[in-house]
Amino acid sequence: MTANDPPGDIIEIGGPVRDDRPRRPWRKWLPLVLVAGVGLAVYARTGADSRADRPPATPSPSATSAAASPSGATPRPAAPAVTELGHPLLGIDAGWQLYGRGPESVVRVEFARGRVTTTPVPMLRSTGPVNFLVGPDRVVVRPLDAVPGYVVPDGGPAAEAKDEFSRSGAALPGPDPTSVWVSEEEAGRMLLVRFDGRRTGQALVLPRSMQGFAEPDGAGYPLVGATGGVYSLRPAGVRRITTGEVLAVGPRHWLARECDERLRCAAVLIEQRTGARRAVPLRLPENEVSRGLISPDGTRAAIWVTSSGALPRVHLLDLRSGGNVPVELAVDAGFLPQGMVWSPDSQWLFVADTVGQLHAVEVASARLRELGVGLPQLDQLAVRAG
Numbered sequence: 059m060t061a062n063d064p065p066g067d068i069i070e071i072g073g074p075v076r077d078d079r080p081r082r083p084w085r086k087w088l089p090l091v092l093v094a095g096v097g098l099a100v101y102a103r104t105g106a107d108s109r110a111d112r113p114p115a116t117p118s119p120s121a122t123s124a125a126a127s128p129s130g131a132t133p134r135p136a137a138p139a140v141t142e143l144g145h146p147l148l149g150i151d152a153g154w155q156l157y158g159r160g161p162e163s164v165v166r167v168e169f170a171r172g173r174v175t176t177t178p179v180p181m182l183r184s185t186g187p188v189n190f191l192v193g194p195d196r197v198v199v200r201p202l203d204a205v206p207g208y209v210v211p212d213g214g215p216a217a218e219a220k221d222e223f224s225r226s227g228a229a230l231p232g233p234d235p236t237s238v239w240v241s242e243e244e245a246g247r248m249l250l251v252r253f254d255g256r257r258t259g260q261a262l263v264l265p266r267s268m269q270g271f272a273e274p275d276g277a278g279y280p281l282v283g284a285t286g287g288v289y290s291l292r293p294a295g296v297r298r299i300t301t302g303e304v305l306a307v308g309p310r311h312w313l314a315r316e317c318d319e320r321l322r323c324a325a326v327l328i329e330q331r332t333g334a335r336r337a338v339p340l341r342l343p344e345n346e347v348s349r350g351l352i353s354p355d356g357t358r359a360a361i362w363v364t365s366s367g368a369l370p371r372v373h374l375l376d377l378r379s380g381g382n383v384p385v386e387l388a389v390d391a392g393f394l395p396q397g398m399v400w401s402p403d404s405q406w407l408f409v410a411d412t413v414g415q416l417h418a419v420e421v422a423s424a425r426l427r428e429l430g431v432g433l434p435q436l437d438q439l440a441v442r443a444g
Contacts, residue, residue, distance in 0.1 A: 135215030136178040141431065143172035148418055148427055153444020154402050157192045158436035160414060164197050164210045165433055170444075174431055179208055179216045189229040190396065192440040193253030194236050198223050221255030233278030235443065248280065262291050275299070276307030276352070277330050288314075299328065306359040308352025313338070313359055313377070327356075327377055339380035342373075352377070353404040358421065360398060360407050362389055372398070372409055374424055383424045385409075387417055399439040410436045 150169035158165045159179075166175040182188065184203040191198040200207040200219060204226040207219040218224070227241030232250050237258060239248040250260040264272070268282045275281035275290045282289050287301040302316035302323070310330055317323040325340040342363060348370065350361030357377055362370040369388040375381070389397065389411055398409040407419040414435030418427045 135217060137215050138175045138177040138213065141174040141176070143174070143431060145172045146170050147172055147430060148406070150401075150406075152403065155442045155444065156399070156408060157197060157440045157442060158410070158416060158433070159188075159190050159197070159199060159438040160435040161437070163434050164199070164216070165436060166212070167429075174433070175213070176434065177210050177214075177216060179210065180206075182207075187228075188438075190438040190440060191229060191238055191253070192442050193238075194442075196253060198238075198253065200229055200240075202226060202228060222249070222251045222257070223255065228272070230272070230274045230280055231278050237278075239280065260293060262293065264291075265296070273304075274307065276309055276312065281307070300326070302326075304349065306350040306352045306361060308356060308359075309354050311352050311356045311377075313352060325380075338375075338377055340375060340382070341380070342382065351398065351400060353400050353407075353421075354402055355404040357404065360400070369412065372407075372419070374407070374419075374421065385419055385424050385426070387411060387419070387426060396438045396440075399441050402441060402443050408439055408441075410439055 147167065147169045153170055155169070156167040158167075161181065162178060164177045164179055166177075168174075179199065182199070182201055183205040184201045187202040189198070189200040189202065189207075191200065195212050197210040198207065198219060199210075200223050207223060208216045209219050209223065210216045222240050223229075225240070227243055228248075229241070230239040230248070232238045237250050237252055239262065240251055241247075242249050242261075245261075246266075247261045247263045250258045250262075252258065262280060264280075265282065265284060267284050269284055273281040277290070280291045281299070281304065282291060286298065288299045288304050290297045290299055299312055300314035300316055302314050304312055304314050305325065306313040312328040312330065314326050314328060315323055316326055325338040327336045327338050328334070329336075342361075348362050348364065350359055352359045359375040359377055360372060361375060362372050363384075364370040372385040372387050372389065374383045374385060376383075385407075387409055389409065398407060400407055405421055407421055409417045409419060411417055414437055416429060416433055416436050416439075418429055419425070420427050
């Protein structure tokens with residue numbers, strides 16, 4: 059990163075498609091896409107799903123919006139509507155912000171300022187996966203299919219995505235918060251670019267023997283399954299994370315489950331920088347646990363657990379003691395980690411539920427807290443650091 063690059067922000071992307079309509083065929087190289095659901099996934103609900111008949115939230119009387127276009131004129135992109143609450147939301151006075159994407163809008167929540175900005179966005183022309191990227195001064199929505207995406211600059215209307223973000227393919231978080239890996243399908247590699255479309259000159263070649271789908275590793279590089287385990291791809295080479303499976307990823311840690319030759323399994327917390335490993339006494343049924351996200355401070359993991367005949371429920375795992383605290387919040391069977399996100403201080407977990415309603419979980423008590431403002435349907439969540 060150069061001195062002229064903008065300050066860093068946290069990037070999160072992706073969400074599941076859960077409607078029953080036919081989908082466009084995806085290209086053979088789509089092992090770049092995460093289907094199992096870990097970390098910052100790239101699968102997304104596009105809004106044309108089972109919740110499409112949910113009525114949009116009614117803006118507050120204090121919100122402002124764009125005037126209608128003159129009759130016969132080319133419609134202009136709708137300007138964002140800003141709602142001023144006049145007080146901090148949830149008592150949060152830090153400068154980080156929450157972003158959410160739904161079928162018809164992108165929402166920006168500035169907690170300390172008590173401000174919510176809702177920007178209308180065009181309906182996507184694909185029911186396939188979508189990359190949701192939050193950069194230093196904009197949001198990029200980049201469908202995996204070869205259909206137009208869009209950019210939402212802070213304070214401005216949505217516009218069609220250009221340059222590297224106008225192409226189809228997957229995108230994963232980069233090693234610094236101002237960058238993102240974008241696919242170059244023809245060359246079988248991923249390029250590191252800035253949010254303004256400039257290339258950095260870095261690239262990662264995807265292994266031909268890659269099994270399944272590539273995933274973000276939580277530290278800004280692709281995670282892939284291959285013979286012998288799960289690996290993180292780096293400019294300096296390939297690094298094996300585990301011979302087992304990755305349960306959750308975070309900025310500094312991986313949570314894995316490993317088994318011996320007699321299939322006796324245990325959870326292991328792996329420190330990314332040093333590779334140090336520590337057993338975690340988790341007690342969760344192997345066939346009922348879906349992958350999740352580790353908090354920025356590395357003390358907890360948020361996962362969802364499916365019981366027979368019931369909707370998945372979010373659980374908070376204490377990675378020090380192995381404690382498991384279920385949250386009274388159900389998500390649907392297609393839920394993936396882009397539907398939840400940690401706050402940078404690890405004190406809050408935000409979750410989009412089965413009908414696209416946003417919930418704030420106070421981590422210390424595992425209780426749900428009301429945000430205090432109505433929001434439209436949200437399927438993908440991300441946080442920008444202050």
